[in-house]
Amino acid sequence: MSYSPLDIAATGQHPFTDYARWRLRVSEDGRHTWHYLNTDEECRAWPQTDLDKYWLGLPLNLPPLPEPEDALAAARNGYTFYKRLQAKDGHWPGEYGGPMFLLPGLVIGSYVTGMGFKMEEKLEMIRYLLNRTHPEDGGWGIHVEGHSTVFGTALNYCVMRILGVSADHPALVKARAVLHKLGGATGVPAWGKFWLSVLNVYDWEGNNPVTPELWLLPNALPFHPHRWWIHTRTVYIPMSYLFGIRYKMEENDLILSLRQELYPENYYHIDWPAQRNNVCKADLYAPHTRIFDFLYSLLGVYENCALPPARRAALDYCYKLIVQEDENTGYQTLGPVSKMMNLIVRAHVDGPESDAYKLHMEKRQDFMWVCTDGMMMCGTNGSQLWDIGFITQALVETGLAHEEENKESIVNALRWLDQCQIQQNPKYYESSFRHRTKGAWPFSTKTQGYTVSDCTGEGLKAVLYIQEHVESTPKLVSDQRIYDSVDLLLGMQNHDGGFASYELIRGPWWLEMLNPAEVFGKIMIEHSYPECTTSVITALSIFQKHYPQYRPADIRRVVERAVHFLHKSQMPEGGWFGSWGICFTYATQFALESLSLVGETYETSPYARKACNFLISKQRSDGGWGESYKSCELTAWVEHKQTQVVQTCWAVMALIYARYPDPEPIERAVRLVMSRQKPDGSWPQEAMEGVFNKNVTIAYPNFKFSFTIWMLGRAHRYLAELKASQTSNEARQV
Numbered sequence: 194m195s196y197s198p199l200d201i202a203a204t205g206q207h208p209f210t211d212y213a214r215w216r217l218r219v220s221e222d223g224r225h226t227w228h229y230l231n232t233d234e235e236c237r238a239w240p241q242t243d244l245d246k247y248w249l250g251l252p253l254n255l256p257p258l259p260e261p262e263d264a265l266a267a268a269r270n271g272y273t274f275y276k277r278l279q280a281k282d283g284h285w286p287g288e289y290g291g292p293m294f295l296l297p298g299l300v301i302g303s304y305v306t307g308m309g310f311k312m313e314e315k316l317e318m319i320r321y322l323l324n325r326t327h328p329e330d331g332g333w334g335i336h337v338e339g340h341s342t343v344f345g346t347a348l349n350y351c352v353m354r355i356l357g358v359s360a361d362h363p364a365l366v367k368a369r370a371v372l373h374k375l376g377g378a379t380g381v382p383a384w385g386k387f388w389l390s391v392l393n394v395y396d397w398e399g400n401n402p403v404t405p406e407l408w409l410l411p412n413a414l415p416f417h418p419h420r421w422w423i424h425t426r427t428v429y430i431p432m433s434y435l436f437g438i439r440y441k442m443e444e445n446d447l448i449l450s451l452r453q454e455l456y457p458e459n460y461y462h463i464d465w466p467a468q469r470n471n472v473c474k475a476d477l478y479a480p481h482t483r484i485f486d487f488l489y490s491l492l493g494v495y496e497n498c499a500l501p502p503a504r505r506a507a508l509d510y511c512y513k514l515i516v517q518e519d520e521n522t523g524y525q526t527l528g529p530v531s532k533m534m535n536l537i538v539r540a541h542v543d544g545p546e547s548d549a550y551k552l553h554m555e556k557r558q559d560f561m562w563v564c565t566d567g568m569m570m571c572g573t574n575g576s577q578l579w580d581i582g583f584i585t586q587a588l589v590e591t592g593l594a595h596e597e598e599n600k601e602s603i604v605n606a607l608r609w610l611d612q613c614q615i616q617q618n619p620k621y622y623e624s625s626f627r628h629r630t631k632g633a634w635p636f637s638t639k640t641q642g643y644t645v646s647d648c649t650g651e652g653l654k655a656v657l658y659i660q661e662h663v664e665s666t667p668k669l670v671s672d673q674r675i676y677d678s679v680d681l682l683l684g685m686q687n688h689d690g691g692f693a694s695y696e697l698i699r700g701p702w703w704l705e706m707l708n709p710a711e712v713f714g715k716i717m718i719e720h721s722y723p724e725c726t727t728s729v730i731t732a733l734s735i736f737q738k739h740y741p742q743y744r745p746a747d748i749r750r751v752v753e754r755a756v757h758f759l760h761k762s763q764m765p766e767g768g769w770f771g772s773w774g775i776c777f778t779y780a781t782q783f784a785l786e787s788l789s790l791v792g793e794t795y796e797t798s799p800y801a802r803k804a805c806n807f808l809i810s811k812q813r814s815d816g817g818w819g820e821s822y823k824s825c826e827l828t829a830w831v832e833h834k835q836t837q838v839v840q841t842c843w844a845v846m847a848l849i850y851a852r853y854p855d856p857e858p859i860e861r862a863v864r865l866v867m868s869r870q871k872p873d874g875s876w877p878q879e880a881m882e883g884v885f886n887k888n889v890t891i892a893y894p895n896f897k898f899s900f901t902i903w904m905l906g907r908a909h910r911y912l913a914e915l916k917a918s919q920t921s922n923e924a925r926q927v
C-alpha cells in the first residue's frame with residue numbers, strides 16, 4: 194500500500210519537493226494536470242515556462258516595464274504581463290482553491306478504494322494543509338479564510354494521518370486539541386459524518402438517513418430529487434448509494450487509532466443515533482428546520498423496515514444515474530465532491546480491474562493543483578471558460594485587442610472559445626435529468642460539459658466581441674452555432690424573469706426548508722441570480738446588435754422581464770446581493786451593467802442612482818473598496834480589513850456602467866489600483882474573490898488581471914469622455 198508513515202517538517206514554509214521540477218500540462222480541451230519530473234534529462238526536455246513558475250510562486254525575474262503615464266498604459270502593462278500566463282492553446286489556466294472540504298474527499302476516497310498518490314503529491318498535499326491551518330488556533334475551517342470548525346478540522350486531520358503524518362506531529366497535536374475543544378468529531382456536520390463513516394471512523398447509525406428510495410418516487414412530485422439544485426442532487430445520488438449499502442472501509446491500525454484520536458470520549462461508548470442532529474455550533478450555518486427533523490425521523494423509521502427489493506431497485510437506479518453521470522462528463526462528474534463519491538461507488542461495484550476504476554483514478558488529476566503553498570484540490574477542474582470570457586472582453590473593450598502585439602494572443606483565445614462550445618446534448622440526456630447543452634459554454638471545459646447560464650452568456654459575448662470587432666480574426670463560430678446558444682439562453686428564463694445557474698428552477702421554494710447540509714445556505718433548488726441574469730441579457734442584447742433579424746421579439750421580451758427582476762431584487766440600501774462573488778460589490782457591478790443596456794443610468798433611473806450612491810458611500814479614504822466575505826454570510830455589508838483591488842475594479846465598472854457624472858471617485862480608485870501594480874505589470878494576490886452557498890469562499894486569482902485591465906482601460910476612456918462633455922458644457926454656457 195502506498196500509504197505509509199512519513200517524516201514531516203514542523204512547518205510547511207519551504208517546499209517539500211523541488212519546485213523546479215513541477216510542470217503544468219495543458220492538454221485536450223484545456224485540461225490541467227501537474228507533473229513532477231524526476232530526472233534532469235526530463236527537465237531539460239520539458240523546460241519550465243513562465244506559466245508554471247507563476248503559479249508555483251517562483252520568481253519570473255522580469256525587467257520593469259516603462260512607468261505607466263495613465264490608466265490605459267497601466268492596463269497595457271498589465272496585459273504585457275498577463276499574456277505570459279496564456280497557455281499555448283489560448284486559455285489562461287489558474288488555481289481554484291478555497292473550500293477546505295475537498296481534499297478530504299480526494300484523500301479519503303482514494304484511500305478506501307486503494308488508489309495511491311505519487312510521493313511528491315502526498316508531500317505537497319501535507320504541506321498545503323500545514324500552510325492552511327488557522328493562524329491562531331491551528332485547526333482548519335470550511336474555507337481557507339474561515340474560523341476553525343469540526344468539519345474542517347476532523348476531516349483534514351484524517352487526511353494528514355492517511356497521508357502519513359504521525360499523530361505526534363506538532364501540527365496534529367494542535368489540531369487535535371482544537372477538535373476536542375470543539376467537542377470532538379461527533380458534532381461534525383452531515384457531509385463530514387458521511388466521509389468519516391465511509392472511512393469507518395464514525396458509525397452509520399450517527400447519520401441522518403440518505404434514503405435512495407426517494408429516487409423511485411414519481412417524478413411529478415414537487416420534492417422529487419430531480420428537482421433539487423444540480424450540485425445537491427448530484428452529490429446525494431452516490432451518497433445515498435453508499436449510505437444504502439453502509440459502505441465502510443475495512444478496519445486497520447490507522448482506523449483503530451483514528452477512532453481514539455478524533456473523540457475525547459470512548460468511541461465504543463458513543464450513542465450514535467443521538468449524534469444525527471448533533472452539529473457543533475462553530476459549524477452550524479443553516480440549522481435544520483423542525484419540519485426537516487420531523488421528516489427525517491420518519492425516514493429513520495422507514496430505514497428500520499426498508500423492504501430489500503425496494504432498496505435493491507433504488508440502489509440499481511442510483512447506480513445507473515452514477516454511470517450516466519460518469520460517462521456524460523468524462524469521469525469528472527459535475528464537481529469535486531460527487532467526483533470522489535462516484536469514484537467510490539464505481540470502485541465498489543465495478544472493481545479495481547474495470548475501466549471505470551482506471552478512468553476515475555486518472556481523472557482525479559484534473560482537480561489537483563500545485564500552488565505556492567503545496568497541492569490542493571480545486572473547486573472544479575478549473576475555471577477556464579469563465580476566465581477567458583472576462584479577459585477577452587476586457588481586451589476588446591479597452592482597445593488592447595487591436596494592438597498588433599496582441600493579435601496572436603486574441604486569435605488563440607478565439608480558437609479556444611470555439612473548441613469549448615458544446616455542440617450536442619449529453620449522451621444521457623432526459624434519462625439523467627439533464628438540461629440541454631447544445632449551444633452552451635460550460636464553466637470549465639467542454640468535457641465537463643455542463644451548461645451554465647452565465648458562462649454561456651459570457652462565452653457568447655467573448656466570441657461576438659472578437660469575431661465582430663477585431664479585424665482579421667477568422668470567423669470560427671458559425672451563425673448557426675451562435676443561434677444555438679441564443680436559443681438555449683432564451684429557454685433559461687425563470688418565471689420571476691431572472692436566470693439561475695445550471696437549469697431552470699425546478700422545485701418549490703419550500704424545499705429550502707429541507708436543506709440537510711447544515712453548513713451551506715440556499716442549496717436545495719435553483720434561484721434566480723442578478724449575476725447570471727446580467728450575463729445572459731447582456732449577451733442577448735449584444736447578439737441582437739449584430740443579428741437584428743433573429744428572434745428580436747423574444748429577446749426584447751426576455752430582456753424586459755429580466756430588467757424587472759433586477760429592479761425587484763435591488764436591496765433597500767441600493768446594492769444587489771452577490772451569490773458567486775464577494776458580494777454587494779460584485780453583484781452591483783452586474784446589475785448596473787444590465788440596467789445600462791436599457792438606458793438606465795445615474796441620470797435617468799432611480800435604481801441606478803441609488804446603487805451609485807450606495808457604492809460611493811462605501812468608498813474608502815484611499816480611493817478603493819474592500820468588502821469581506823462575511824457580507825455573503827450575513828446578507829449585510831461588512832468591511833474588509835484591507836482595500837481590495839479586484840473589488841475596487843468592480844465598483845468602478847459599476848459606476849461607469851451607470852455613467853456616474855463625477856470623475857473624482859473614479860480617478861481616486863484608478864490611482865489606488867495603479868499604485869498596487871508591480872513594475873512587471875502584475876498585481877499581487879489579495880483576499881478571496883468568490884463565494885458559493887453563502888458560506889464558502891473560493892479563489893478567482895485570474896480576476897486580478899482581467900478586471901484590473903478592463904477597469905483601467907474603460908476608466909481611461911470614460912474619464913476622457915466626462916472631461917470632454919464638461920468642457921463642451923462649459924463652452925456652451927460661455
Ligand SMILES: CC(C)=CCC[C@@H](C)[C@H]1CC[C@@]2(C)C3=C(CC[C@]12C)[C@@]1(C)CC[C@H](O)C(C)(C)[C@@H]1CC3
Pocket residue numbers: 424425428528529530531572573579636645647648694713724725773884885886891
Ligand atoms: C457543495 C458542493 C457540492 C461543493 C462543491 C463545489 C461546487 C458546488 C461549487 C464550486 C465552484 C462553484 C462555486 C461554481 C458555481 C456553482 C457551484 C460550484 C460549482 C457556478 C457555476 C454557479 C454560477 C456562477 O455565476 C458561476 C459561473 C460563477 C459559478 C462558478 C463556480
